[in-house]
Structures are given as structure tokens and as C-alpha cells.
Amino acid sequence: MIEANALTKRFGDTVAVSGLSFTVSPGEILGFLGPNGAGKSTTLRMIAGFTKASSGHASIGGHDVASAPLAARRQLGYLPEGAPAWPEMTPHGFLQCLARIRGLSPALARSRLHYTIERLQLDSVLHQRIDTLSKGFKRRVGLAQALLHDPPVLILDEPTDGLDPNQKHEVRSLIKEIAADKTILISTHLLDDVRLLCTRALIIHQGQLVTDATPQSLAARSRFHQAVTLQLHADLLEEDLELIIQLIHAVPGVKDIDIQTPSQTQGYQITAFPAQGQEIYAAIRELASQADWPTQDVRLELGRLDDVFRQITGNSQGQP
């Protein structure tokens, strides 16, 4: 259980995080989203107890991070931004040292070390200095460190950053696998993380909470929600294309149409947007198969998170 209550952080005159309140319960994987500089890392740091809040409270597993820091930290596995580690150590020495600092019994330490090393595929670099490792390995060493003591609460700042697609997949399945009885808070700027991993998403913008929703309901806010996209062959004649567009327009409930003209190989892409609450997929599908259009694909869109993200956080991305 993670609780944040009116968390606020000021750096001099600038307000980095302003009155943020939310709760994460066991079994949830909460994705923390926002443009760069929105205050994501600052918030995670306040909850992890590294940065002291200017006002407001945070607690981990019922322990206030300011008044009972050690009890709170015992419940916590934390991957800080950039996955820092002691650079002159080897992953093996590093994990072993942390197991000792956390007071794991030798037998437990051995089994947990074995588990994290295997699941994060660290065996090939176990005895190399951490400062000589690639970014992906460093990130995984940081994750191993956070998971080592099997904590009930995990706070992970960009856990999949710098990983290749296979590694991203591995890390996501690992997090999902352990999520059942854990409280997990991740920050990310990868919308795939939210779509594939999170049960809930918070979007913060300029230090304030602007959205708290499931990824599905978030996607439903996209104008692509319930839209239908047709993929047509590139060698389609202009007249045929115009005919098809006219026919789609005539389908009841279609409000708008987007056409993306082909790069040579991909063909035409037509997206039909429904009017509010209208169902158009079945009708268009029917039409396409009856008229024998040269379609490669007709698919129903569930909504695009990046579209919603841009809508919510506006054009001020990258501003401090």
C-alpha cells in the first residue's frame, strides 16, 4: 500500500509538485505518466523518502516515510532514476552487499540472488565491474537490486528505459508475474508500458494530477476509440478509392474520414471515425467483404494512448 496525501515540493520559487494525492493498493500496477519535467521523479523520490516533501505526507505499508523512515524503507524496493549503483562493484558483489545491508539470512540471500540473477539474465556479466556494463545491463542490475528482498512495495522509475524489445518484454512479464500481492508504482514515458503492464494510470502535468484512470478508459478518450481502419492495396485506382470513400461515408454513424496516402509498399490507410456512441465496425466490414474491396486488413481501433496523452498534456512538453 502506498499513500500520498497532498504531497508538495517547492524548489525555491518553483513548485515542482503541487498537492498530489493518490493511493496504490496491493495487486495494482500504477503507471505514473507525464511529460519530462512534470514532477514524476520528484514525486517518487518523496515517496521513497530520499527527498523531503515541502508539505504533505507519504506512507508505505502504513509507515509514514518522514516519521518512520526505516520501517517504511524495509517494505520498499526502489529503482531510482537512472538506476544508480556503486560503479566499482560487480553485479554479484553489489547484490550480495545489499542482501547483507537488508539483513537477509544467508540461505534466503542465496536463493533470492539466484532468482533475480536468473530472471534478469545477469549471469553473463556477474563478475564484471558495473561501470563497464551497457545501459540495458545497468538497468537490470538496478531492477535486481529493487526485487532482491522480495518487498511488498515496489517503486520503479522508468524500469524499461534503455532495454531492447526482448528485454522490455521480459521485464514486463516479470513485473506482472510478481504483481499479484504487491503494490507497484512505476513511472514511465513509454505508453506501451502503460498499455501492456499497468492496471491504472496517473497523468501528471506541471506538478499536478490531471488524470487517474485505467488504460482502457484512457484509451476510450481517444478520438480513435471505436474507429475503423482499412488497409488497402497500393495499386488501387484513384476512382476506386474515391468510390470506397463515398460508400464508407454513407455508412450510418460515420462522422469523419482520414486518408493516409501510400508510401509505395504500405498502401492506402483509411480511418473512419464514428459519431459519439455509434458502432460502425460491423457495417464497414460487411461492406468491404460484399463489394470485394482490395483490403489487406479491416480493424477496430481501441483508442491510441499517445493521442490521449498529447490531448491531456498539451503542447508544453519539454518545458521545465
Next chain:
Amino acid sequence: MNGFQALYRRELAAYFSTPLAYLFLIIFLVLSGAFGFWLGGFYERNQADLSPFFMFHPWLYLMLVPAVSMRLWAEERHSGSIELLLTLPISTATAVLAKFFAAWTFIGLALALTFPTWLTVNYLGHPDNGAILASYLGSFILAGSYLAIGSALSANTRSQVIAFISSVTVCLLLLLAGQPLVLDACRAWLPNPLVDAISAISLLSHFQAIQRGVLDLRDLIYFALTIGTWLWATTVVIDHQQAD
């Protein structure tokens, strides 16, 4: 306790994972030998004691101890690992103490490696080994005081260079506090009791007292207070930075 022990071991091992530790040991041994035997006139004095050897330790430490202490916190802050360290289930004070004692152990090792000097003087004559032991102890405690100062100043910055320079400066001021150079300058514009106070916090006079072979409780308390105060200052600085 787990946390202290594990962190202490890690820190001590960290010194030996770079060539710096060996470089430091060699420089320390060569310089302490050279200062003692040539500058101090060990042979010419024709006395079986080690006071010329210990006499130069305050000056030798002035350069070498800040070189050890500068990395204590500045490096953690620079690499970001301080965020990991301070979110582990150990208190700031535990972390400060573990790091300090690891560094002190390392310097103690350097000091212990000067034992051939002690063997030499015992081979050449019949020195007062009690006085030599007291001097070793005094020298070790003096190094600890420098280290505690360096620890607080290292916590204040992410640049090891700044940590080094500020530590050397503060140590030098405290070293010279009892000397006419500093006292005369102060006497011109400070009331007498304050000048006396400044003279009383001089590292050098307390070290020289121990070095004469007299283990006075007051000197020991002085050094314990110095070390304690600066380590306390280290935790205050670290906790304060988390509030920024």
C-alpha cells in the same frame, strides 16, 4: 548493525578496488619515512625515539587525509548512488559512521605499515615503547579528526576537488589555531577569552601533548568531541540536502 557492518565492508573494499589505495599507501610510507629520517634528523639526533617521525604527521595528513575523505560523499552524490544508499533501511547516522570508520581503518592500515620504522629504532637502541605507542595512538586520532572534517565537507558538494580543497583549508586553520601566526592576528580585534578559546581548539597543541607520551584525558576528550561534532555535522548536512 547488519547495515553498518555490510556498508563498512563495502566501503573498505571500495578503497582497494582502484589503484588509488596502493598509490596512497606508497606515497604515505615514502613521505613519512623521508620526512622523519631526513628532515627530522633521525640519525643525527642520536636518540632512540620516534619524535622526528611523528612530528611531521600533522603536515603529512594535511594533504593525504583529505585525499581519502574527499570521495566519501561527493562521489556518491556525483554518481547518484546516494539515492540508493539513503533509501536503504539504514539511518543517515549509520551510513555516516560506516563510511567514516572504513576510511579511518584504511588510514590506520597505512599507519600500521610504518612498523619497520619502529623495528629500526628498537634495533638501534632502547626507546620508550610506551611513548611510541602513545604517539601512534595520537597520530591515529589526529587522522580521524581530519577525516571527520573531510567527511562533513565532502557531504556538502558533488565535486571531489572542492571537497579536497575545502578540507585542506579547514584542517590547516584548525591545525594552526594555536600558533602565533593565527593568535596574533586574532588578538588585534577579538577579546581575550575568545582568543584563548581559539587557541584551545588547535589540533596541533593537543597532538603535541599526546606525542610527548602523556595521554591526558582532556586531550582525548578534545579529539572525541572534534570527531563527534564533525560527524554530526555530516548527518545534518546530508539530511538538510534532502529537504532542498
